Amino acid sequence: MQTHEIRRRFLDHFVKAGHVEVPSASLILDDPNLLFVNAGMVQFKPYFLGQQTPPYSCATSVQKCVRTGDIEEVGKTTRHNTFFQMAGNFSFGDYFKEGAITLAWELITKPQEEGGYGFDPERIWVTAYEQDPEAAEIWKRVAGIPDERIQFRDGKDNYWDMGVPGPGGPCSEIYYDRGPEHGKDGGPVVDEDRFLEIWNLVFMQDERGELSPKAGHPPVGELPKKNIDTGMGVERVALLLQGVENVYETDLVRPVIEKAEELTGSRYHVGNHDNDVRFRVIADHARTAAMLIADGVNPGNDGRGYVLRRLLRRIVRSARLLGATKPVMSEFMTIVCEMMAPSYPELESGFSRIERVAVGEESAFLRTLDTGSRLFETAVDDARSAGKSVLSGSEAFALHDTYGFPIDLTLEMASEAGLSVDEEGFRSLMAEQRQRAKADAHARKQAHADHTVYKELLDEHPTEFTGYTELNSEARVLGLVHAGQRVPHAAAGQEIEVILDRSPLYAESGGQLADTGHITAAGLRLAVKDVQKIGKKLWIHKAIVEEGEVTEGADVLAQVDPDWRRGATQGHSGTHLVHAALRQVLGPNAVQAGSLNKPGYLRFDFSWQGGLSDAVRREIEEVTNEAVLADFPVNTFETDLPRARSMGALALFGENYGDRVRVVEMGGPFSMELCAGTHVGSTSHVGPVSILGESSVGSGVRRVEAYVGLDSYRYLARERALLEGVATALKTSPEEVPARVEALVERLKAAEKELEKHRSAALMSSAGTLAAAAERIGGIRLVAQAAPEGVSANDLRVLAADVRGRLGSEPAVVALLSTVEGKVPFVIAANDAAQQLGVKAGDLVRAAAPAVNGRGGGKADMAQGSGTSAAGIETAPTEIRAAVAAAAR
Template identity: 60%
Template sequence: METHEINDRFLKFFEGQGHTRVPSASLILDDPNLLFVNAGMVQFKPYFLGEVPPPYPRATSIQKCVRTGDIDEVGKTTRHNTFFQMAGNFSFGDYFKEGAIERAWELITSSTSDGGFGLDPARLWATVYEDDSESAGLWRKITGLPTERIQYRGADDNYWDMGVPGPGGPCSEIYYDRGPEYGREGGPVVDEDRYLEIWNLVFMQEIRGEVSPKKGGPVLGELPTKNIDTGMGIERVAYLLQGVENVYETDLVRPVIARAEEFSGHRYGSNHVDDVRFRVVADHARSGVMLIGDGVTPGNDGRGYVLRRLLRRIVRSMRLLGVHEPVLPEFAKVVRDAMGPSYPELVSGFDRIEDIVRIEEEAFLSTLTSGSRIFDLAAEETKKAGGGILAGDKAFQLHDTYGFPIDLTLEMASEQGLSVDEDGFRTLMEEQRQRAKADAASRKSGHGDLSVYRQLLEQGGETQFLGYTDLQATAKVVGLLSGGVPVRSAKQGEKVELVLDRTPFYAESGGQVADTGVLLGSGVELKVHDVQKIVPGLFVHRVEVTEGEVGIDTELTGSVDQHRRMAIERSHSATHLVHAAVRGAYGKRAAQAGSLNSPGRMRFDFTTGGAVSADILTSVEEEVNDYLQTDVEVTSYVTTKDKALELGAVALFGEKYGNDVRVVDMGDYSRELCGGTHVRRIGQLGLVKLVADSSIGSGVHRVEALVGTDALRHVRKEQLLVSQLASTFKVPTDELPGRINDVLGRLRTAEKEIEQLRTQQVLGSAGSLAEKAQDVNGIALVAEKLGEGVDANGVRALATEIRGRLGARPGVVALFAPAGDKVSFVVATTAAARDKGLAAGKLVPSFAAVVGGRGGGKPDMAQGGGTEPAGVEQAIVALRDALAAT
């Protein structure tokens, strides 16, 4: 039975049981606790947590999932995968244990002709939580399973929660006995290779506290409504029904391995080492394509780093299989063909996927070439020093400077019989990460305990947002928090979080920054500094009490900073227009990959299939400004997502949309799903001026623009600068470029002449320096610290000249040139010295550490640099000692 049929049978069965079919959510839902969606229940969390009422009592889905904790184990065994599909049926206060067990058993044991999976009941086992005798009784009653095939397990195995305070409960699992050839008798508690888990049924019935019952924590009470969350592993059921050994041999994965076999000429199943590489390729190709399909692009942190790591492990594995040409686009095509029937967005968006993997592979192949050389030098130095551990700072340099992922460094080190100081590497990484993110933590709630916000939502309901039409409104305070703790009031000078029953203030989302303004009441005034949606539907205002005292039920009138809001709206509307123009220039593959809409300035990131032409960006700017002159009305309306897409509305990758969506139209030019605020007519933008563009990652480009009066000020500033330059050069403005080029040309000529004079001056000292050569163990040594101002070219030229003046003698020349807080050096050897076994490159390590640097080169000449010029004298002594010891 093909995997697509397994999916279809599962969904049809539960639809026939009154469940609403819900499409898979994106792998990158907006959940601060998750990097990727890793379970079928994730998109239903708001219903389980009581944040919003469920729109249906029963649901079923096939959810795409990615788990990244075991990336390093993928391929080494057949059990670890990063991407998988989880089939689930869910009940929100409807049926409970009995209904869940009945339905699961019926589907997996019914004959294929009756729409089931036809698994033999005699080979099925069940596990239950150690305190859940009720479930054990239901398994016996409903299925007829004998007592010995129902096993009790502890909390680590059979208690479920979300990892944070909230819902929890016992779970029950279904296992399939693969037979004695796969392991020992005795059920799942004895051998989970022979007894394969295929389905987990979670009975969500309790509330847990700060400490999970898995760790001995108490159950705080019963949930007001009991829920069902189940998950059936599609890939596991597939390899049972397809009669193969593991997921890598199923119909959706084996084609990738087959393509890798064609590329490499190796055969899967020939030896374990190659099999590991084939499995890495197959697993990561699926995961990579699915992640890109949901809007992830390769980067250096977060989701982007995980994707980059997956793609680079594929390339690395293929090189170890002997393949050096590009492979990722071909593997992407195989994944598209295999997964497309279930996920048609992979087909419609394939051009973008192919572009991203191609660009990433090209970049990594270049990285492999340069980084491998650096790694080989570091590994050689480590071995020569008698060490077996590559230093953490070396691994960090490979990562930070050359883009080498740490797992690749670990693999290459292992191949050379070395380990890596991972603790040192991760310390340096954490220091860098903390520096980069020092200013971000204070604004968001991140992974904190959100229960207090959920409680406010339950008590007061969702905040009514009035800001689409009103910038001023009267509201009532329904919640106050100080330091995350509920309080009854706050006095002048205090900074607190405030929740209103209704608000005109926009909460930061969709790339649009939050509103600011004031809240006024009887004898009380508050400044609104920020607004965030900590949990869906709840607007949390971060305020400072500037006068009086505010308390629960206080009535306040909120006034949004109108001037600032209008500037933000101009930026947001400009982003839509730039998006439309970019799509017109580059096609659908130019998908939005991020944006920031702040007062008077917008930032827009988009995916590309290659270099972005400056001419096209100029055309984009002209096209947008031409369209502004039409002054069309900006309209918005709410419709179903399917209807919006039929109308041609653009949906953004990674965004979570409900059944009803808000569409923003700017004539026929731009139509997008958007929850932000916008101008009333596009003529209000005035002017859109692109001021910066850059590449921010593989296949992702960023443009920045100023809008409205900010754009006008920028243009005026540029005009003034041009006028000043024209006055300085005493030419009309239209002749300015030619005049500047002429001056620059003459300047470059003068610099070359000065450089030649400096070189001649430096070379003039070659004779006197050669005469100062000291005899060290039969070697003529010239080791000198040069004055400031001699560049690297001059140092090399001088060393070559001195070496020539040493004639037929065995000689070594070492010159050090300080420049501020750095020092460069060159070592040169004569032919007679090389005959004695003295190689310039091998002499460098004898002194490089003293000047805080390193270097290398050929036997006749080597060079390098350091960061401690004060160590030059000591370095000369070290070199002399090294020659004396030869």
């Protein structure tokens, strides 16, 4: 049975049982505890937490998930993936243990010809929480599973919670016996390779405190309603139903391995364990990377972007180690998207971006590998010069951590060079880094934001947003919240959260900042500083009571600051115009990656490799302003999501849209986007758009910033005044300023070049003086002095070589230091005769470096370094003299 069919049967089974089918959420959700969605229940958290009342009593979904707890271990086992699909059914106070067990048992044992999975009931084992005998009794009664195939386990294995205070409950897991060829008998407590877990049923009934029942601590109470959260591993069920050995041989994963065999010339599963791991890394990471990019993640140096970067780089290095000599990423992304698109059509529609981002990161990493190879060669030379046969763990770690050079390549290349690597030292440094990362993650982890105080208001009184058609709305105060608690009233001077039944004030979302304004009544005035949404339907007005006393139930007038709103709509509509202009000039791959707009200003992030030329930037600005001049009407309408997509409306990556969406259209096909923001009536109201600049905000993501409306006019006026001021200073017309400035720059460059010649000549003329001042340390002539301030490292090298040459053939060492803009470059040169006595420049650099708080290295004849402490220039020559004396004994 194919994986797509396994998904379909699961959803059909639960829909027929009265569940509402809910689409998979994006892998990126606004959750303080998660980088990525890692379980099917994540999008339902507000319902399980009791913060919102669910719109249905039962739901089912197949959620795309990513878990990245220890990426380095992927591929070493054959049953874990970073990306996986979790099929789940959920009950919010409807059925409980018996209902969940019955529904699961029916699906897995029902014959395939009747729509089930057809698993042999005699090979099914279950586990239950050691303090939950009720679950075991239900399994015996409903499924007829005998006592010998029911095993009890402690909280570590069979209790679930989110890792923070909140809901939790005992679990019951379903396992399938794969047979004696896969391991020992005795059930899952003995061997979880033979007895493979395919389904976990969580009976969510408890509220946990700071300490988890998983570790033996009792819950602090019971939930108001008993809920069900189950998850079936789609890939694991596919493994069993397809009769293959592991998840990497299932129908959606094995084709990636076959493509890797084709591209590398190596073969999978022919007795080479290390190569098998590399094939599995490629297959796993290629799927995960494609899904993350499809949901809007871009490679970067922290957070989600760093995870994606690591995945892509591990693919490249694994392919290289398997024998690939050419780029591979395009081929891998193609096969992944072809295989997965039937269940995730966004992979097909977004393929060009997925491929471009992945290929761009591959190209960047290949350059990193080249740089790392050169640094590796330097480390090898240093080791050989020092008579060592082992590269230190710190050198291997620096190559890995600072330059992205993978340890397995370091090991392989060191072996080819006849050296070994201090792997224990490397692993120790890696462990320290992981520990720091875990500590940082733990410090940032927090309990899920508590919105319980708003639950009653969410259930009964959602806010009606009236701001699309009016700036002033009569409203009633539904609730007041202060310091997380409902209060009946608030007096002058207090900060308060005000919930209204109707509001014209826009709540921050979609990149548009919240409106400011006032809430007034007779003798009452509140200044609204911010507006946020809870549950997408309750407006929280954060305000200061300026006059009077506000009470719950009062009738008030909510007012938007008209100047703020005018500027905000200009900024938001201007963002849509810039987006459309970018796509017109650069093509459809210029996809939105984020935005911010406020009165008079906008910034727009988009996916793109490489900077934009001045000519392209001017073209984008011109296309944008042509749309302003065209005075396109701005039309908005609501429709369902499939209809909006079929019309070509653009959606923001990572955003979860409801069944009904709002479309904002400007100029027909020129711009059409899903957007809940406020906008101008026609594009001419945006006013002039002045692009301020374009820059990088991460790998594959660029940012355009612009002024609109009056702010744009003021910016242009300042630019004009500046140009006129420069023209006056140069005694020329504004039109002639560029040519005059260019001529002045050329004259300045020529003068600097001439000055540099004189400076270099003067510096080199000091070589004779320095050589003549050489002192003797044993049988070695030594020059150890500070050069004039401002001498660069390159000039120090040239000068040191010149002085060394002037000292003739007898043993000689030259050490020169300088200061340049707070740095202390230093160079040491030793001639052949000195080296024969055991004096090596690289060793002397390391001896001198601590005096100037620096580091350095190099070869035996010439080495250099840099420090940060200029005070050490006085003591460094003394350290060098001592090191020369010790080496020459």
